[in-house]
Amino acid sequence: MTFEENLTRLNDIVGQLENDKLHLEKALALYKEGIDLSVDCKKSLESAKLSVKAMNGDNSDE
Template sequence: MSETAQNKSDDDANLNFEDALRRLEDIVRKLESGDVPLDQSIALYEQGEKLRGLCQKRLEDAQAKIEKITLDRDGKAQGVTAFDAD
């Protein structure tokens, strides 16, 4: 991996979800255009995979923070429980 590509990967790790998704969408558009040379396509694909993983991690982290409010029989808030992904 070139030094520039390594720096790009390091920068990607610090992106928030929206910026990572935007960058991933840009990569997909470039790859779908078919105008990118093979070597560059491979590098873009690898970067896209890292961004996809980052987006997945950000979503999982957000999901873990969601709390479900439990209600009593009268419909009043009784407490909160951790998000259950069932």
């Protein structure tokens, strides 16, 4: 999935966890999916950051 799709799904999960009366098993499954999506989003952002730095000729690790 794309970064935007992952972020949309993550927002959906947060909404469900905040607003719905979920069974424990469903809440835990959604939480795990959310954690996995957040890791994927972070990786995508880090990759984009490195690409921008490379395009700008910046090799420092800030």
